[in-house]
Amino acid sequence: MNKTYVFIDASNLWTAQKAKGKFFDYEKLRRFLKNKFEASNIEIFYYTAYPADGTRDYNLDGRHKFFTFLKKGLGFKVRKKELKRIRIINEEGEGIKEKGDMDVWITVDAIHHLNKYNIAVFFTGDSDFLPLVSYLKHNGKLVYIFSSKNNISEELKTGGNGYFDVLKIEDDIWSRELRHRAKN
Numbered sequence: 089m090n091k092t093y094v095f096i097d098a099s100n101l102w103t104a105q106k107a108k109g110k111f112f113d114y115e116k117l118r119r120f121l122k123n124k125f126e127a128s129n130i131e132i133f134y135y136t137a138y139p140a141d142g143t144r145d146y147n148l149d150g151r152h153k154f155f156t157f158l159k160k161g162l163g164f165k166v167r168k169k170e171l172k173r174i175r176i177i178n179e180e181g182e183g184i185k186e187k188g189d190m191d192v193w194i195t196v197d198a199i200h201h202l203n204k205y206n207i208a209v210f211f212t213g214d215s216d217f218l219p220l221v222s223y224l225k226h227n228g229k230l231v232y233i234f235s236s237k238n239n240i241s242e243e244l245k246t247g248g249n250g251y252f253d254v255l256k257i258e259d260d261i262w263s264r265e266l267r268h269r270a271k272n
Contacts, residue, residue, distance in 0.1 A: 092127035093205040095194050097212040098136035104236040104254045105266060113263035114162055120261050125207050125232075133165045133197055134158055135190040137172075167193050195220050202227060209234065211254070215241035221248050 105111055122130045138151055158164040167190070174185045191214060198208060198220060208224050210217060213235035221231045221244065231248040233240070236255045245251045254261075 089128040090126050090207055091129045091205040092121065092125045092131075092207040092209060093198070093201055094121055094130065094132040094209040095198055095211070096132065096134045097190060097194060097210070097214070098134060099190075100212045100214070100235060100239060101254075103213075103239045107236055107238065108255055108262065109266050110262040111264055111266060112261060114158060114164070116263075117261045118162060120257070121209060125209070127207070131165065131201075131205070132162075133167060133194070135167045135194055137169050137187075137190060139171055165197075167197070191216050198224065202229075206230065207232070210248075211235065213240035213244060215243045218243050218247050225249070 101112060118130065118132060121127065121132075134155075136155070155166050155168055159166045169190075172187045172189060174187060176183050176185050194210075194212070194217070202224070206228070207230045209232045210221070211234045213233075218241075221233070224231050225248070232250045232252065233244055233248045234252045234254050235244075237253055240251070240253075
């Protein structure tokens with residue numbers, strides 16, 4: 089019995105979706121992963137940081153409805169938090185840098201649930217996850233990485249038991265075309 093836990097770094101997937109020009113269909117993605125890893129049980133964690141109210145010139149309600157759909161409609165474990173806003177000063181002047189910093193949350197969940205799965209799947213490209221991948225492998229887990237060619241570190245690409253470029257996965261995990269938001 090393959091018990092598969094999937095850890096999705098939403099910012100990494102967003103980069104892949106922009107490169108593909110399409111949104112993921114998360115229901116199809118769940119089915120794809122369940123079949124790919126012959127999972128008797130699959131748990132999917134989705135990690136995201138979102139803009140604070142009033143920091144964008146568009147409505148954020150759709151994003152929160154999407155999180156609710158993932159949680160209630162598809163049974164994902166959604167871990168979300170507001171983007172951290174950091175005031176910066178550089179040669180170009182003052183500005184704001186936003187950071188999500190979900191890596192530790194992903195790591196804590198992967199280790200906390202260690203005895204509940206034998207296959208770990210990560211949607212990320214960040215080389216910071218290499219120690220976690222090594223730890224999981226040392227503890228008898230199979231670890232697979234999904235990312236895209238322009239968003240994967242070489243260390244992470246070769247550090248797990250397998251790597252898959254999401255841009256090369258058959259179109260059955262993709263949904264509608266990405267469109268640029270209309271300017272107000």
